[in-house]
Amino acid sequence: MLRRIFPKKARSRTVGLSFVSLLVPACLLLVSPILHSEDAYLDALRLEEERLNDKESADRDEVKSESVASSDDQRAKFENELEASYRGTFLFYTKLPAKSQEEVFRERQQGASIDEVRKTIMNRYLHSH
Amino acid sequence: MTKGKPYIHVVHEGRSIRIERIQDPEFELKGYFAKTARKCPPFCIHPMKAAPDVETIGEVELFEFMETQLRDGTGVLIDARTPTWYKKGTIPGAVNYPFTEFSLPPEDPAWEEIFVKFGAKPAQDPGLIEKAMQGMGLSGERLQSGKWDFSNAKNLVLFCNGPACGQSPHAIKGLLAAGYPAQKLFYFRGGMQMWELWGLTTVVPASE
Numbered sequence: 001m002l003r004r005i006f007p008k009k010a011r012s013r014t015v016g017l018s019f020v021s022l023l024v025p026a027c028l029l030l031v032s033p034i035l036h037s038e039d040a041y042l043d044a045l046r047l048e049e050e051r052l053n054d055k056e057s058a059d060r061d062e063v064k065s066e067s068v069a070s071s072d073d074q075r076a077k078f079e080n081e082l083e084a085s086y087r088g089t090f091l092f093y094t095k096l097p098a099k100s101q102e103e104v105f106r107e108r109q110q111g112a113s114i115d116e117v118r119k120t121i122m123n124r125y126l127h128s129h
Numbered sequence: 130m131t132k133g134k135p136y137i138h139v140v141h142e143g144r145s146i147r148i149e150r151i152q153d154p155e156f157e158l159k160g161y162f163a164k165t166a167r168k169c170p171p172f173c174i175h176p177m178k179a180a181p182d183v184e185t186i187g188e189v190e191l192f193e194f195m196e197t198q199l200r201d202g203t204g205v206l207i208d209a210r211t212p213t214w215y216k217k218g219t220i221p222g223a224v225n226y227p228f229t230e231f232s233l234p235p236e237d238p239a240w241e242e243i244f245v246k247f248g249a250k251p252a253q254d255p256g257l258i259e260k261a262m263q264g265m266g267l268s269g270e271r272l273q274s275g276k277w278d279f280s281n282a283k284n285l286v287l288f289c290n291g292p293a294c295g296q297s298p299h300a301i302k303g304l305l306a307a308g309y310p311a312q313k314l315f316y317f318r319g320g321m322q323m324w325e326l327w328g329l330t331t332v333v334p335a336s337e
Contacts, residue, residue, distance in 0.1 A: 044171045052161050
C-alpha cells in the first residue's frame with residue numbers, strides 16, 4: 001500500500017520523519033517524569049519551609065509573650081517588696097503617674113539601690129505636684 | 130569536638146569563625162532539626178551512599194577537610210539546599226549551590242562555568258611524548274572526562290538538611306552525570322541535622 005502511494009526514496013524519508021516524530025514525544029515522555037518529580041520535590045521543600053516559618057513566627061510570639069509576662073511578674077515583685085519594706089515610699093509611688101512608675105521600675109531593674117529608687121520616687125512625687 | 134581538638138577556625142564570607150560544640154550539657158535541640166519524622170516520600174531516609182563511587186563522610190572527616198582542603202582552596206564545601214534554607218543558617222565555610230543548578234542536562238553550556246569554577250580545564254590531547262611517558266609510568270594519567278580535564282579540579286563536599294534530605298544526593302547525581310569524577314565528590318550525609326545535633330556552630334549568611 002505504502003509502496004503504491006509513495007516512490008521508494010520518498011517512502012524512506014517518510015519512515016525517517018515518522019521515526020523522529022515518534023522519538024521526540026517518547027523522549028519528552030521519558031524526561032517529563034524527571035522534571036515533574038523535581039518540581040514536586042521543590043514544592044514539598046517549599047511547603048516544609050513555609051511550615052517552618054509559621055512555626056518560627058509562632059515561637060517568636062510565644063517568647064515575646066513570655067518575656068512580657070516575666071516583666072509583669074518582676075514589676076509586681078518589686079512593688080510588693082517596696083510596700084512591705086517602705087510603706088510610706090510605696091504610698092508616694094502609687095500616687096505617681098504611670099510613666100513615672102515605669103521609670104522607677106526600670107531604674108531598679110538597671111541596678112539602682114533601693115535608697116536611690118526611694119530618692120527618685122520622692123523627686124518624681126515632689127516635681128509632679 | 131574530638132579528642133585534642135576543642136575547636137577549629139574556618140573563614141566564612143571573609144570572617145574567621147570558630148567552630149565548637151555548645152558547652153552547656155543541659156542544652157536541648159529545638160526546632161526543625163529536632164523533628165523525628167517527616168512525610169515520606171519525599172523526605173525519606175537516604176542510603177549511606179549517594180552514588181556507588183562517591184565517599185560518604187562524617188563530622189570528623191569534615192573537620193579535617195575544613196582544616197586542609199577548604200583552607201588551602203583545593204576543596205569546596207557546598208550547601209546544596211535551596212537558598213531559603215541556606216539563609217536560615219549553614220555550616221561555616223559553606224557556599225550555596227542549590228541542587229537545581231546541578232540538574233541541568235550534561236550538554237547544557239552552563240556546566241562550563243560550573244566546571245571552571247571548580248578548577249576543571251578543557252581537555253587537551255596529551256601528545257605523543259606525554260602519552261609515551263604515561264605509558265612508561267613517568268607521568269601521571271590525566272583525569273579526563275569528555276571534553277574536560279579534572280586532574281586539578283577541587284574536591285567537593287556536599288550536604289543538605291540531613292539523612293532524610295534528597296538535595297545533596299540529587300546534586301551529586303547531577304555532577305556525576307555531567308562528568309565530574311566520583312573520586313572528587315564527597316557526601317556529608319549527616320548534613321545540617323547532625324551538625325545541629327552535635328551543637329556545632331552555624332552561621333546565618335549575610336543577605337545579599
